[in-house]
Amino acid sequence: MSTFWYIARTVLGLLFSRPLVGVRAIPRLPDGRLVLVKQHRGGWVLPGGLIDTNEKVQTALVREVLEECGLRVLGFGRLTGVYSDPKRDPRFHSLCIVMEVFVEGEMRPRDVMEIERAAAFALEALPEGLTGDCREQIEHYLAGAVVVD
Template sequence: MPQFWRPVRTLLGLLLRRPLVGTCVIPILPDGRIVLIQRRDSGCWGLPGGLVDWGEDIATAAKRELLEETGLDLINVGRLIGVYSDPERDPRFHSACVALEAYVDGNFFIRDKAEVMRIEAFTVDAIPRGNLAHDHDQQLQDYFNGATVLA
């Protein structure tokens, strides 16, 4: 390889090998139930969320992802639950996820049918814990414990 390409290759590696930034939403309906989606890729239940688009802030990404995956409107962002960045948290790639509590309203409607199979609202006791997608069990446990974590 010519000497010229070595720094270019190094720079590209530095620019492209970075964790992606995303957000997860813990959507709380007016009656207190928590909304989960059933993911098409794994069949697991999980929190709505996704990657932050270029030029977008976390709150805007959370609102957009919630609407795309559930049809629900984000009325008010509650508290920060945590920032989750374990390289193994998502089996597809290394991502850092900002988890937020969100008060939501509206009617369920799947806009992203390639990603979401079902939407359901659960009481706290009925959430299918133990086999949620990614690290969503941990995020919900931190939420219920009232914690704000950096993990």
């Protein structure tokens, strides 16, 4: 095998055989309610997305909460979990870091192509239709667990 093809195969393997890394926020308003977002093509989820190149986890959380909820992050709470099961997302293998954040502001999603609306819910009155593994992540959060899966 030529050196070029060896290098090309190695680079392509690194680019396409690694999990993508994302974040999900557990946004809490000052009154204790939890903020979720309703996707156009799906149900209710925790706000989040992939971490951009050269971006810190906290920076990604602030960006995603602002884009999907229109809210400002005032501070960070506890790490709820790191979820890495290759079967957790049917589209691709992704690793998801879930963290509590404290937020304020007016709920006005900026990413209107993806997010239909944002809404706040009392912890005992979360909506039906939580999609993906968001329900499990919220249950872990409410139980005070820190999960590495």
